Amino acid sequence: MAFYDLSKPERDALVAEINQEIAQDLSQAVTERIVRCFSDDDTYVRKTGYLAIGKIFYAQPQLQNTIFSVLKVLMTSEDELIRQTVINAAGEIGKFHFDKIQVFMDTGLFDKHHRVRNAVIGSIKKMGEKNPEPVLTWSKSYLEHPDKEIRREICHGIELRGRTHPQDVLPLLKVLEFDETRRVSETLVHVLGQIAYKNGCLKTVVEHLNTWKNKELVQHALDEIVDVHNRYKKFAVLSQDEAIAYIDKHYKY
Structure with missing residues (x-):
């Protein structure tokens, strides 16, 4: 059943479950449940996943290094949905720490799939709203790139x-x-x-x-x-x- 086919209490319960599962995976340095969430066909399930990564990054600083390690591994996935969700998760972190996730944007900008490249555009938008200086400086460096896209x-x-x-x-x-x-x-x-x-x-x-x-x-x-x-x-x-x-x-x- 799709995320928005659920009732409000059911959606809240699912969000809480996803947040808990992702936190558990990170604390155990595994990715099984993260991969399942990041590759879900439902956009809103994936969104819940990348928002969870952002929340955990700030709420549990001891997991930050693990988060980066997991995102780097998942960025090499053959599944474009996973790579797309990695970029969106990095974008949540980049709202305040762009320097820590710039490499994900550099990589995603040249991804073979439009979903991943579009996630970079969306991330630039949300990061630029909160953290404009480094984001715009980075953006400027690509405005004369040979690739028109x-x-x-x-x-x-x-x-x-x-x-x-x-x-x-x-x-x-x-x-x-x-x-x-x-x-x-x-x-x-x-x-x-x-x-x-x-x-x-x-x-x-x-x-x-x-x-x-x-x-x-x-x-x-x-x-x-x-x-x-x-x-x-x-x-x-x-x-x-x-x-x-x-x-x-x-x-x-």
């Missing part, structure tokens, strides 16, 4: 930090303004749209876009920003008309 994934990964602190990510995004790969430039335009509709963000984005040289890409980004203010009108601070008026007044064509 690496550039695209990093661009996507720093989006969440940009929604609340656009000034932190705009200088990084600018590195991609002349990227010749359509898939990268489309992601860049998407991210610019996503970071422009929250409180105070449009001003910061427009000011920064005034310094960009690729006017064609900027125009695509402004069109996306205007469209986002309509698509997300329930969440946007400004109406679409107000966004258009602000851009017309402050963007230097």
Whole structure:
């Protein structure tokens, strides 16, 4: 039975059981139950597993070395679900200790399976929200990587930090303004749209876009920003008309 097919008390009991089993495996330096959880077909079971790793890491410091040893071994698994869950577990630790798990992100970014690479993107988002400085420094080092997918994934990964602190990510995004790969430039335009509709963000984005040289890409980004203010009108601070008026007044064509 799937996680959300269970009743709330049954889900709570399952979460408690998974937490206990993972803690027991770590205390005994074995991985049988961790592997079973990390390879489960149910996304929410796997999520419970990687959240448990994060909780145990902070609650039981004596198990930290064991956690790293287990994650390193599991990262070599042939099962992409296990590798994906390892990355997500490392991301929980990286919210406060990025230096300790950077190697997992370096490895996962080049994984052969999109699930694992997507887990890196998700981890960058959650780590960047809590621990931006080292995460953004690491991200910057990949923005000019020869592999277009690496550039695209990093661009996507720093989006969440940009929604609340656009000034932190705009200088990084600018590195991609002349990227010749359509898939990268489309992601860049998407991210610019996503970071422009929250409180105070449009001003910061427009000011920064005034310094960009690729006017064609900027125009695509402004069109996306205007469209986002309509698509997300329930969440946007400004109406679409107000966004258009602000851009017309402050963007230097």
